[in-house]
Amino acid sequence: MNIAVFGAGAWGTAVAAHMSYVHDVVLWGRDTAVLQSIASQRENPRYLAGIKLSPTLKVQADFSAAARHALGQPDALWVLGTPMGALRQTLLQLLEIAPMEQWPALVWLCKGFEVGTGQMPHQVVEEVLGRHYGGALTGPSFAAEVARGLPCALTAASADEPTRQAMVRAAHHAALRVYELDDLVGAEVGGAVKNIMAVATGICDGMQLGLNARAALITRGMAEIKRLAVALGAQAETLNGLSGFGDLILTCTGDLSRNRRVGLMLAQGKSLDTILKELGQVAEGVKCAPVVKQLAAELGVDMPITAAVNSVLFEGLSPGEGVMRLLSREARSEDAE
Ligand SMILES: NC(=O)C1=CN([C@@H]2O[C@H](COP(=O)(O)OP(=O)(O)OC[C@H]3O[C@@H](n4cnc5c(N)ncnc54)[C@H](O)[C@@H]3O)[C@@H](O)[C@H]2O)C=CC1
Numbered sequence: 001m002n003i004a005v006f007g008a009g010a011w012g013t014a015v016a017a018h019m020s021y022v023h024d025v026v027l028w029g030r031d032t033a034v035l036q037s038i039a040s041q042r043e044n045p046r047y048l049a050g051i052k053l054s055p056t057l058k059v060q061a062d063f064s065a066a067a068r069h070a071l072g073q074p075d076a077l078w079v080l081g082t083p084m085g086a087l088r089q090t091l092l093q094l095l096e097i098a099p100m101e102q103w104p105a106l107v108w109l110c111k112g113f114e115v116g117t118g119q120m121p122h123q124v125v126e127e128v129l130g131r132h133y134g135g136a137l138t139g140p141s142f143a144a145e146v147a148r149g150l151p152c153a154l155t156a157a158s159a160d161e162p163t164r165q166a167m168v169r170a171a172h173h174a175a176l177r178v179y180e181l182d183d184l185v186g187a188e189v190g191g192a193v194k195n196i197m198a199v200a201t202g203i204c205d206g207m208q209l210g211l212n213a214r215a216a217l218i219t220r221g222m223a224e225i226k227r228l229a230v231a232l233g234a235q236a237e238t239l240n241g242l243s244g245f246g247d248l249i250l251t252c253t254g255d256l257s258r259n260r261r262v263g264l265m266l267a268q269g270k271s272l273d274t275i276l277k278e279l280g281q282v283a284e285g286v287k288c289a290p291v292v293k294q295l296a297a298e299l300g301v302d303m304p305i306t307a308a309v310n311s312v313l314f315e316g317l318s319p320g321e322g323v324m325r326l327l328s329r330e331a332r333s334e335d336a337e
């Protein structure tokens with residue numbers, strides 16, 4: 001397959017490198033120094049320092065040339081590896097290169113809801129292209145582990161079977177397994193909201209509230225993810241899978257998670273500005289929290305953990321007050337809507 005990956009951050013680089021062991025892959029990024037390091041040292045020092053990347057991965061600083069690498073080919077793929085906030089802009093740039101009737105299969109890697117519109121990635125794609133197209137490659141996957149070739153299982157989520165199969169052909173090899181799923185809404189909601197729960201779990205662990213508290217938080221976090229997902233049209237069972245519980249467990253408990261690290265640093269009393277500077281990478285849960293809180297209010301979905309995280313991030317609530325707010329809620333049935 002001819003594959004072009006857009007976005008040379010941690011995840012775009014890791015996915016491109018993995019795919020390049022089997023396919024002809026070009027990676028585009030806006031930071032030419034990063035691209036030069038990948039070409040000359042086989043390393044992305046900014047996002048995946050110390051990890052040797054595939055010798056066959058090619059880089060391309062020209063967006064249009066990278067896009068054309070996968071245009072007009074019988075079996076080809078565009079992989080959008082930028083954060084959620086750049087999805088719309090990247091799609092519009094691609095439309096300038098070719099009308100969508102000529103596009104290869106399309107896959108996005110971002111996890112979130114768009115700020116301003118509250119849209120899921122597939123809704124942004126649908127609005128820009130005027131029709132449903134493509135799918136999400138998602139699931140529990142720290143970029144550094146995938147880049148090292150460690151085992152990992154992902155979900156290829158799309159309503160469109162050829163798109164799912166293109167994702168499988170592109171990524172199902174070596175230590176990476178790709179499972180098909182047709183519930184794109186469920187996969188996208190799981191991938192987006194687990195980031196907010198990872199911030200919450202980071203706060204909980206940073207405050208040393210114990211393992212019982214962590215298990216409770218993750219489980220109640222899933223209850224609220226499921227409520228939102230179902231309200232948006234997902235199948236509840238999807239949330240039990242890789243893109244749901246799988247990614248929730250990974251991100252809430254793994255210290256490689258940027259979102260979890262945001263929570264750990266909030267518990268140390270650091271300001272959000274300081275944290276984001278220290279992190280130097282995207283933590284989608286921060287942008288997503290107010291959007292999901294608003295969406296939940298519009299849909300009448302109870303999301304107390306999301307609301308508390310949002311208040312700690314943006315409304316001056318201290319982490320301790322956030323915990324007290326959750327603990328002081330009235331007793332209710334475990335399966336309450
Ligand atoms: N890092 C990981 O382990 C995983 C990340 N993801 C998701 O993948 C997406 C990307 O994450 P990472 O690569 O980890 O982020 P990152 O912070 O490592 O890198 C982001 C990259 O996007 C680029 N970028 C930002 N805005 C851009 C724009 N307007 N145009 C072009 N490039 C732009 C930055 O220059 C940078 O190269 C996020 O939505 C994240 O949630 C999903 C699974 C795993």
Ligand SMILES: O=C(CO)COP(=O)(O)O
Nearest residue numbers: 139140141142257258259
């Ligand atoms: O989505 C991820 C793992 O599946 C990465 O999580 P973080 O963005 O919190 O690092």
